[in-house]
Amino acid sequence: xxxxxxxxxxxxxxxxxxxxxxxxxxxxxxxxxxxxxxxxxxxxxxxxxxxxxxxxxxxxxxxxxxxxxxxxxxxxxxxxxxxxxxxxxxxxxxxxxxxxxxxxxxxxxxxxxxxxxxxxxxxxxxxxxxxxxxxxxxxxxxxxxxxxxxxxxxxxxxxxxxxxxxxxxxxxxxxxxxxxxxxxxxxxxxxxxxxxxxxxxxxxxxxxxxxxxxxxxxxxxxxxxxxxxxxxxxxxxxxxxxxxxxxxxxxxxxxxxxxxxxxxxxxxxxxxxxxxxxxxxxxxxxxxxxxxxxxxxxxxxxxxxxxxxxxxxxxxxxxxxxxxxxxxxxxxxxxxxxxxxxxxxxxxxxxxxxxxxxxxxxxxxxxxxxxxxxxxxxxxxxxxxxxxxxxxxxxxxxxxxxxxxxxxxxxxxxxxxxxxxxxxxxxxxxxxxxxxxxxxxxxxxxxxxxxxxxxxxxxxxxxxxxxxxxxxxxxxxxxxxxxxxxxxxxxxxxxxxxxxxxxxxxxxxxxxxxxxxxxxxxxxxxxxxxxxxxxxxxxxxxxxxxxxxxxxxxxxxxxxxxxxxxxxxxxxxxxxxxxxxxxxxxxxxxxxxxxxxxxxxxxxxxxxxxxxxxxxxxxxxxxxxxxxxxxxxxxxxxxxxxxxxxxxxxxxxxxxxxxxxxxxxxxxxxxxxxxxxxxxxxxxxxxxxxxxxxxxxxxxxxxxxxxxxxxxxxxxxxxxxxxxxxxxxxxxxxxxxxx
Numbered sequence: 001x002x003x004x005x006x007x008x009x010x011x012x013x014x015x016x017x018x019x020x021x022x023x024x025x026x027x028x029x030x031x032x033x034x035x036x037x038x039x040x041x042x043x044x045x046x047x048x049x050x051x052x053x054x055x056x057x058x059x060x061x062x063x064x065x066x067x068x069x070x071x072x073x074x075x076x077x078x079x080x081x082x083x084x085x086x087x088x089x090x091x092x093x094x095x096x097x098x099x100x101x102x103x104x105x106x107x108x109x110x111x112x113x114x115x116x117x118x119x120x121x122x123x124x125x126x127x128x129x130x131x132x133x134x135x136x137x138x139x140x141x142x143x144x145x146x147x148x149x150x151x152x153x154x155x156x157x158x159x160x161x162x163x164x165x166x167x168x169x170x171x172x173x174x175x176x177x178x179x180x181x182x183x184x185x186x187x188x189x190x191x192x193x194x195x196x197x198x199x200x201x202x203x204x205x206x207x208x209x210x211x212x213x214x215x216x217x218x219x220x221x222x223x224x225x226x227x228x229x230x231x232x233x234x235x236x237x238x239x240x241x242x243x244x245x246x247x248x249x250x251x252x253x254x255x256x257x258x259x260x261x262x263x264x265x266x267x268x269x270x271x272x273x274x275x276x277x278x279x280x281x282x283x284x285x286x287x288x289x290x291x292x293x294x295x296x297x298x299x300x301x302x303x304x305x306x307x308x309x310x311x312x313x314x315x316x317x318x319x320x321x322x323x324x325x326x327x328x329x330x331x332x333x334x335x336x337x338x339x340x341x342x343x344x345x346x347x348x349x350x351x352x353x354x355x356x357x358x359x360x361x362x363x364x365x366x367x368x369x370x371x372x373x374x375x376x377x378x379x380x381x382x383x384x385x386x387x388x389x390x391x392x393x394x395x396x397x398x399x400x401x402x403x404x405x406x407x408x409x410x411x412x413x414x415x416x417x418x419x420x421x422x423x424x425x426x427x428x429x430x431x432x433x434x435x436x437x438x439x440x441x442x443x444x445x446x447x448x449x450x451x452x453x454x455x456x457x458x459x460x461x462x463x464x465x466x467x468x469x470x471x472x473x474x475x476x477x478x479x480x481x482x483x484x485x486x487x488x489x490x491x492x493x494x495x496x497x498x499x500x501x502x503x504x505x506x507x508x509x510x511x512x513x514x515x516x517x518x519x520x521x522x523x524x525x526x527x528x529x530x531x532x533x534x535x536x537x538x539x540x541x542x543x544x545x546x547x548x549x550x551x552x553x554x555x556x557x558x559x560x561x562x563x564x565x566x567x568x569x570x571x572x573x574x575x576x577x578x579x580x581x582x583x584x585x586x587x588x589x590x591x592x593x594x595x596x597x598x599x600x601x602x603x604x605x606x607x608x609x610x611x612x613x614x615x616x617x618x619x620x621x622x623x624x625x626x627x628x629x630x631x632x633x634x635x636x637x638x639x640x641x642x643x644x645x646x647x648x649x650x651x652x653x654x655x656x657x658x659x660x661x662x663x664x665x666x667x668x669x670x671x672x673x674x675x676x677x678x679x680x681x682x683x684x685x686x687x688x689x690x691x692x693x694x695x696x697x698x699x700x701x702x703x704x705x706x707x708x709x710x711x712x713x714x715x716x717x718x719x720x721x722x723x724x725x726x727x728x729x730x731x732x733x734x735x736x737x738x739x
Contacts, residue, residue: 065109066137068116068130075169077123079152081130081139081161083109088161090154098142099149103161105135123167141165205612210426214393214419217315218294220301220308222247224286229279236275236297237310243293244308247286254311275299300395315396316347316412323414325421326407332427334401334408340427341399341420345392346410349400354381394420432609432711434617434657436524438602439706442623442646445699446514452693455505456498463495469676469693522568525712526606526617529563558603558620571599571624574641578632591636598626598643613657615709622647623703646703655709663705670699 065083084105091102115131126142143149152163224247231239237253244251275297281289294301294310301310304319311317329337335350342348357378397412397420408424410417456465465472478490498504558565577594603620610616628642648663655661677683677692684691726732 065112066130067112068118068128070118070120070128072120072123072170073164073167075167077120077125077165077167079128079139079141079163079165081137081163083112083159084156084161085109086158088156090161092151092154094148094151096148098140099151099165100141101139101163103132103137103139105137108134111137123170125165125167139163205610205614208611212419212422215415217393217395217416218291218300220287220290220294220303222249222287222290222303222308224248226283227281227286227289228283229281229289231280232278233276234278236277236293236299239277239279239293240290240297240299240301240308240310243286243290247290248306250307252307252309254309254314254317256312313396316398318413322411323417324409324411325417326409327421327424328405328407329424329428331430334403334406337408337424337427338399338401341394341397341408341410341423342388343392344394344423345389346394346397346399346420347386347388349384349386349398352383352385354383355379356381430714431527431529433525433527433714434606434609434615435710435712436526436604436606436617437708437710438520438522438524438604438619438621440520440600440602440621440623441704441706442519442701443704444515444701446512446697447699448510448512448695448697450508450510450512450695451689452508453505453690454508455503455690457503458495458498458500460500461493461495463493463498466678466691469678469682469691471678520570520600520602522602524566524568524602524604526564526566526604528606528609531563533561533563558605558618562605564607565603565605567601567603569597569599569601571597571601574598574626574643575632575638576641576643578636578638578640580633580635589635591633591638593638596624596643598624598641607652609711613711614654615657615711616652616654617707617709618652619650619663619705619707620647621703621705646701648703648705653707655707657709657711660706660708663707664702670697670701672697 065085067082069080069082071078071080081103084103085107087106089104091104093100110133111130115129117127117129119125119127121144124144126144127140128142129140130137132138141149150166152165155162155164227243227246229239229243240253241251277293277296279289279293279296281292284292290301290308299310299312300314301308302314302318303309309317338348338350355378394416397410397416399408399410399420401408410420412420452468454465454467456463461475461477463474465474474493474495477493477496479493481490558567573595574597575593576596579592579594581590581592582588583590601622601624605618607616607618608614622645624643624645626641627644629639630642632638632640650663653661672695674695675692676694677688682688682692726735
């Protein structure tokens with residue numbers, strides 16, 4: 001629906017100068033094939049008519065095709081310039097006064113109702129104006145608070161120009177009254193998206209990437225004459241020695257076979273004499289020839305002055321100085337960082353302590369009177385284990401960790417230590433946190449109608465009774481004999497207590513309507529940390545827990561067994577099970593109570609928070625209430641409560657930050673109709689209502705869950721935490737009191 005405010009021309013107002021604006025504006029051709037769907041106003045034309053107040057301006061008289069109109073959308077304002085025709089051009093820029101657009105038409109036109117100026121303050125726009133003559137017009141948008149205006153989304157449909165500005169979301173108010181007699185669904189508008197013309201993959205997001213250029217640590221940078229050589233299955237040590245002599249270098253081969261322990265059964269690596277190579281060089285560069293032999297033999301090499309050193313592990317051996325650095329990590333654990341560096345070729349040394357306990361039993365005395373004595377001996381063994389990958393950019397680096405201080409110590413060549421330091425900087429990042437704002441609404445609608453009619457009349461010694469639709473009749477002064485009074489005196493007719501030839505009637509009607517609502521709005525702060533806190537399982541005792549962290553439990557499948565989980569439980573602990581145990585020796589009986597929560601239980605787990613603002617999480621909300629109680633075992637005086645539980649266990653959900661996910665579907669409908677009536681007479685129209693009793697019970701329960709994730713920004717300029725707004729005056733005074 002389009003709404004406009006027309007202004008009567010009051011004079012001639014020349015257009016704004018366009019020369020300076022055209023020099024710094026960028027021409028933007030418009031696509032003419034796009035047609036956008038237009039939504040109507042939420043609050044109707046009356047609300048917009050009050051919001052858009054005309055401001056008198058000077059206009060240029062004349063007839064034309066252009067006219068300014070405004071569409072108010074829930075979260076945007078569309079400025080429509082009607083009559084632009086095909087091929088308009090818009091040059092737009094922002095300044096201190098707001099947003100300004102220069103509209104250029106392919107042929108001259110005019111303003112249908114003169115210069116127009118509209119006001120829409122509740123949407124954040126102070127004025128929206130259109131003026132100009134010929135083929136050039138000016139569109140000016142000024143915000144309520146002086147400042148820049150976001151650039152609009154520009155589109156055209158071949159006849160009109162549409163500018164969509166983001167605006168303050170429009171609040172809508174819904175008034176109504178629940179009909180408790182007929183609880184039912186609230187009608188919702190449904191929208192079915194159109195089918196895609198072809199299969200489309202999900203959108204991709206950005207990914208944080210850290211890059212480093214690594215130098216090959218095994219490359220030996222030497223200079224020498226060209227090499228022409230052919231060898232077949234020759235020892236690598238001899239080939240390297242010959243090439244080193246050809247270039248005028250000294251040569252040292254370092255073999256690590258002496259460090260192995262053949263007694264342990266481990267296979268020793270081949271020595272320099274056992275590493276065979278087959279090469280054929282013809283005028284090959286000297287550096288390429290040396291490094292090719294090292295590569296073919298699987299050896300490491302390095303240059304120390306004029307000396308070439310080769311061997312299986314020579315990168316960790318040097319004549320010069322080495323660099324040692326101790327890093328205290330902030331976020332990542334020292335052991336995790338050390339394992340990561342070991343996978344890149346570093347040698348990590350870790351200390352493991354093993355404690356073993358042995359016991360000895362000795363007996364003294366005679367066989368008839370034997371006494372056993374037990375002696376326990378504890379021994380502690382400390383071992384140092386070294387591990388690391390055989391290849392990678394960190395070969396030759398040695399590291400160790402300290403779990404108490406959270407530090408890692410690196411020793412090696414300065415260039416390799418610098419590479420490892422860059423890796424640690426990219427590892428030691430803060431894990432993201434998210435605040436899950438959860439709203440739970442539990443609505444119970446109950447309605448029951450009971451109509452009962454009871455009457456009795458006596459005619460002589462005959463007595464007819466209608467007891468809530470049940471027919472009772474007695475004829476004669478005495479009732480017929482039964483099993484109880486067959487041998488005893490006859491039972492008198494109860495009609496003898498009432499006067500003769502009289503009629504009695506009693507009508508009872510009752511309508512009960514009940515509306516209950518449970519509203520909870522917890523906010524859970526979660527971190528994407530999958531580390532294990534405790535083992536899940538176990539049942540709660542009378543005190544609410546079994547006493548050990550390994551048996552911690554909460555009435556939810558998600559119960560803080562991991563660091564990325566959180567749970568909220570609000571309610572009353574009630575007895576839901578009783579186990580009776582009897583001591584076989586003393587014969588005493590013990591009652592072990594199992595407690596459950598009657599109220600609200602919410603468990604949440606965060607799986608992933610990516611860099612594009614998407615949060616993957618799962619929820620397990622539950623609402624329970626006591627519906628009945630039954631007696632417990634005779635040995636225990638407690639009663640067992642019967643709970644009515646409504647629980648929703650979601651799978652992994654992915655929601656964008658700031659969006660609200662509404663989970664419904666936990667709906668319970670209960671409808672019971674019961675009628676008690678006389679045969680034949682109870683089915684008669686009109687009269688039959690006096691010979692029957694009816695009872696109708698209707699119940700509807702619905703659980704609505706709304707979740708809004710918000711990623712916590714802890715960088716510079718980020719907001720730490722979330723503000724709390726108390727609802728009561730006393731609580732506000734308590735929070736604002738600095739003492």
